[in-house]
Amino acid sequence: xxxxxxxxxxxxxxxxxxxxxxxxxxxxxxxxxxxxxxxxxxxxxxxxxxxxxxxxxxxxxxxxxxxxxxxxxxxxxxxxxxxxxxxxxxxxxxxxxxxxxxxxxxxxxxxxxxxx
Amino acid sequence: xxxxxxxxxxxxxxxxxxxxxxxxxxxxxxxxxxxxxxxxxxxxxxxxxxxxxxxxxxxxxxxxxxxxxxxxxxxxxxxxxxxxxxxxxxxxxxxxxxxxxxxxxxxxxxxx
Numbered sequence: 001x002x003x004x005x006x007x008x009x010x011x012x013x014x015x016x017x018x019x020x021x022x023x024x025x026x027x028x029x030x031x032x033x034x035x036x037x038x039x040x041x042x043x044x045x046x047x048x049x050x051x052x053x054x055x056x057x058x059x060x061x062x063x064x065x066x067x068x069x070x071x072x073x074x075x076x077x078x079x080x081x082x083x084x085x086x087x088x089x090x091x092x093x094x095x096x097x098x099x100x101x102x103x104x105x106x107x108x109x110x111x112x113x114x115x116x
Numbered sequence: 117x118x119x120x121x122x123x124x125x126x127x128x129x130x131x132x133x134x135x136x137x138x139x140x141x142x143x144x145x146x147x148x149x150x151x152x153x154x155x156x157x158x159x160x161x162x163x164x165x166x167x168x169x170x171x172x173x174x175x176x177x178x179x180x181x182x183x184x185x186x187x188x189x190x191x192x193x194x195x196x197x198x199x200x201x202x203x204x205x206x207x208x209x210x211x212x213x214x215x216x217x218x219x220x221x222x223x224x225x226x227x228x
Contacts, residue, residue, distance in 0.1 A: 105160075
């Protein structure tokens with residue numbers, strides 16, 4: 001089945017440790033996104049990538065880093081510089097490019113990160 | 117991007133139509149209205165989008181006022197599985213990455 005996978009669903013880390021969240025898609029989408037969601041809040045954009053080897057900061061990029069070495073993968077690293085890392089992290093992808101079609105975003109199931 | 121205003125929460129009886137309003141009074145001529153929903157602890161799911169004409173698909177209908185300053189998402193026969201947060205988003209269509217701003221949305225509760 002085509003889709004977006006995020007693993008693990010729940011992740012616990014000690015304060016001060018870096019942690020990498022994985023996001024893989026087999027939809028052949030050019031664009032990928034990372035969002036953060038806090039309880040009772042909407043989604044906030046962390047980083048996005050329009051194409052391999054390119055990515056842009058979103059609204060709350062501080063304390064996070066990403067890479068886009070492969071079209072299918074867009075891992076997010078939560079660094080120790082992120083002051084409040086405990087949150088629900090969502091990855092998404094969209095066709096992007098110049099396809100001329102509507103760029104619906106497809107979301108993964110999310111990873112709930114808890115920093116102890 | 118135009119800002120949207122939605123009620124914080126709404127209830128709807130199971131089997132009845134759920135009408136979710138959205139105000140976007142500063143919408144520009146090239147901006148679309150998108151609706152997504154998020155069931156608890158899952159990723160958001162696309163529902164429907166439109167520019168100025170009313171739209172219908174297997175999930176819902178989207179009614180956009182003639183002046184485009186507001187719209188209504190209609191779930192014709194709400195079921196318990198429609199309980200979710202519904203996001204109204206306004207954004208100009210563009211190629212490349214299509215960043216969407218998800219606000220706090222409307223929490224719809226379908227009551228048995």
